[in-house]
Amino acid sequence: MxxxxxxxxxxxxxxxxxxxxxxxxxxxxVVALLGRNGVGKTTTLRTIMGLTPPATGGILFNGREVRAEPPWNKAKMGLAYMPDDLRIFSDLTCEENLDIAAYLVKRKGYWDKKKVMDLFPVLAERRGQKGLNMSGGEKKMLSLARALMSNPSVVLLDEASEGLAPMIVRSLAEAIGTIRSHGMTILLADQNLKFCRRVCDRGYIIEKGQIVHEGGMEEIWQDQEVVNKYLAL
Ligand SMILES: Nc1ncnc2c1ncn2[C@@H]1O[C@H](COP(=O)(O)OP(=O)(O)O)[C@@H](O)[C@H]1O
Ligand SMILES: [Mg+2]
Structure with a gap:
């Protein structure tokens, strides 16, 4: 692991x-953390990143206990986080948002500005636009691209598919496939079972702060009882 x-x-x-x-x-x-609103998905990602450190328990990253490490150290070690509120700088252009991400954490690897713009061509089209003027879907892509710019080994995505039109969700799923093909490991917190089925190998289901089920993504998808109990709205 x-x-x-x-x-x-x-x-x-x-x-x-x-x-x-x-x-x-x-x-x-590519692993899903599934569950309804308010069950602890975001808290789990924040806990891993060190933004909301845990009171007890262990967090092992590359075989090292990192529970007490602050977020910036975890970023340097190769953990990246796309928060659900995206944290795009609204006064900076799309390109400046990418430049800042690359400047903050300098790890060597496949991803750079050109590669993320090849992955999400809309970011090249919008390079001069201020964050403020970008659409919800464009901001999601920019935020994910920012996470890639640090060349992490593991990326944590919070609600990547939320609020996106079905066509954009499909292209996001495709992009995640490309990202993984370049060796990245992904943990995504999401409520969208269909999206998770498309991109994930395995999944965990969380309910009221506890992991209540784990399994292959296809197995979860087929398990009507589990889906109705923990995931149906
Ligand atoms: N900053 C906070 N202060 C206090 N309670 C919080 C805070 N953020 C989240 N919570 C509570 O923690 C629980 C889990 O929230 P969260 O991890 O955001 O769930 P999810 O991401 O699955 O929707 C919820 O009951 C929520 O109200
Ligand atoms: Mg959340």
């Missing part, structure tokens, strides 16, 4: 949000 959580407990104040969460992501896999 390139990334594992071992019985992680995370609190917001006195609210015990993540309860003994354990999960593992193997090198090169």
């Amino acid at each position: 390139i990334l594992s959580l071992v019985e992680v407990n995370t609190y917001y104040g006195t609210s015990h949000v993540l309860q003994d969460v354990s999960l593992g992501v193997a090198q090169g896999d």
Whole structure:
């Protein structure tokens, strides 16, 4: 496993949000963290990144215990995070947003500005546009491209498909396939089972801060009982 959580407990104040969460992501896999609104998906990604550090439990990255490492160290070690609110600089252009990402964490690898613009041609078309004037879909792509610019080994994506038109979701799924083909490992928190089925090998289902099910993505997709109990709206 390139990334594992071992019985992680995370609190917001006195609210015990993540309860003994354990999960593992193997090198090169695309893994889904599925669950309804408010069950702890974002908190899990924030916990991994160190933005909301866990009270107890282990976080192993490349065989190293990283629980106490601050987010910027984790970024240098090769973890990248696309937050659900994207964090695009609205006053900077699309291209400047990419330049800043590359400047902040300099790791060598396949991805650079040209490669991410080849992956998402719309970013080349919009290179001079301010973040402010980009559409929701364009911002998602820019935010994912920013995560790639640091050449991470593992990328955490929060609600990548949320709010996107079906056609954009399809091209995002294709892009994720391309990203993985260049050796990246991906953990994505998402509510969209269809999207996850398209791009993920395995999945974990989280409910009220606890992992309640894990399995192959196709197995989860076919399991009506699990889908109805934990994922149906
Ligand atoms: N900053 C915060 N302070 C207090 N409670 C929070 C905070 N962020 C999230 N929560 C609570 O933690 C729980 C899990 O939230 P979250 O991880 O955002 O779920 P999800 O991403 O699955 O929708 C929810 O009950 C939510 O209300
Ligand atoms: Mg969330």
